[in-house]
Amino acid sequence: MTATLEPPVAAAPMMIPRASVAPRDPFPEPIGTGELAIEVRDFSFWYGATRALHDVSLTVPRRAVTALIGPSGCGKSTFLRSINRMNDLIPGTRTEGELIVEGESVYGSEIDLVAHRQRVGMVFQRPNPFPKSIYDNVAYGPQLNALCPRRDLPDLVEQCLRRAALWDEVRDRLDSPATGLSGGQQQRLCIARALGNRPTVLLMDEPCSALDPIATQKVEELIFELKRDYTIVIVTHNMQQAARVSDTTGFFDRGGVLVELGETNQIFTNPKHERTEAYITGRFG
Numbered sequence: 001m002t003a004t005l006e007p008p009v010a011a012a013p014m015m016i017p018r019a020s021v022a023p024r025d026p027f028p029e030p031i032g033t034g035e036l037a038i039e040v041r042d043f044s045f046w047y048g049a050t051r052a053l054h055d056v057s058l059t060v061p062r063r064a065v066t067a068l069i070g071p072s073g074c075g076k077s078t079f080l081r082s083i084n085r086m087n088d089l090i091p092g093t094r095t096e097g098e099l100i101v102e103g104e105s106v107y108g109s110e111i112d113l114v115a116h117r118q119r120v121g122m123v124f125q126r127p128n129p130f131p132k133s134i135y136d137n138v139a140y141g142p143q144l145n146a147l148c149p150r151r152d153l154p155d156l157v158e159q160c161l162r163r164a165a166l167w168d169e170v171r172d173r174l175d176s177p178a179t180g181l182s183g184g185q186q187q188r189l190c191i192a193r194a195l196g197n198r199p200t201v202l203l204m205d206e207p208c209s210a211l212d213p214i215a216t217q218k219v220e221e222l223i224f225e226l227k228r229d230y231t232i233v234i235v236t237h238n239m240q241q242a243a244r245v246s247d248t249t250g251f252f253d254r255g256g257v258l259v260e261l262g263e264t265n266q267i268f269t270n271p272k273h274e275r276t277e278a279y280i281t282g283r284f285g
């Protein structure tokens with residue numbers, strides 16, 4: 001079976017300059033271990049009587065980007081939100097099966113949800129900085145959670161902003177309101193804010209859908225850089241983006257079924273399933 005899509009363009013080499021003098025890194029060692037960051041077995045999810053995920057099984061390799069694609073309403077966001085239990089806020093939901101992050105059963109009785117949500121950062125479609133200064137957006141979480149001594153906060157903020165490729169643009173106005181930044185800068189600030197909680201996994205729900213092409217490119221370059229240290233799961237409706245940024249791609253179909261998961265190049269050039277081929281060649285969506 002041969003798809004008619006052009007082969008994906010290989011992810012561009014990193015173009016964000018690293019500043020020559022970096023502060024002491026408060027996060028010298030990534031804390032996750034093992035090859036897999038996430039393991040999911042026969043995971044199902046219901047909103048009341050509506051089953052949004054149907055026996056999903058997959059693994060997410062560490063320090064790599066996994067993209068989730070599929071038609072609208074097929075459960076991609078539900079799956080992403082299940083990873084950090086954001087759906088808990090919705091009444092009448094329930095799950096079956098197993099979802100393990102960093103060796104811990106996310107829906108098990110022993111999970112420490114506060115610690116879990118620190119390990120698993122989330123970035124949303126629309127940048128949502130706090131109505132605070134640029135500095136406070138990043139410092140707030142670690143300060144609240146006592147993740148680092150107060151005297152180390154400036155180093156931590158700088159490190160997170162550098163990792164989010166924003167430092168050089170904001171270093172002279174850290175006290176300015178975050179809402180004064182451009183949309184792309186706000187999104188990178190939200191990524192810096194997520195990094196402040198010392199996650200090992202970053203979840204991104206269509207993080208570029210509200211951005212212009214240049215801001216999108218910067219975020220894509222950032223994702224490419226961040227996978228050196230973090231495990232990233234990204235939901236995107238943009239197949240070119242999935243092809244550019246991800247190492248592994250999962251195709252979800254209607255009914256919340258994971259049809260196919262594989263190496264990104266294989267999914268886009270030689271999908272195993274007819275439905276995957278139909279989707280990536282634009283025959284439905």
Ligand code: ADP
Nearest residue numbers: 047050052071072073074075076077078079090
């Ligand atoms: P996708 O991200 O692939 O567009 P979603 O995960 O948002 O899909 O939705 C999957 C299914 O779950 C859809 O049928 C959607 O209508 C339903 N759904 C999503 N959120 C809710 C909710 N809060 N309450 C009830 N049903 C929901």
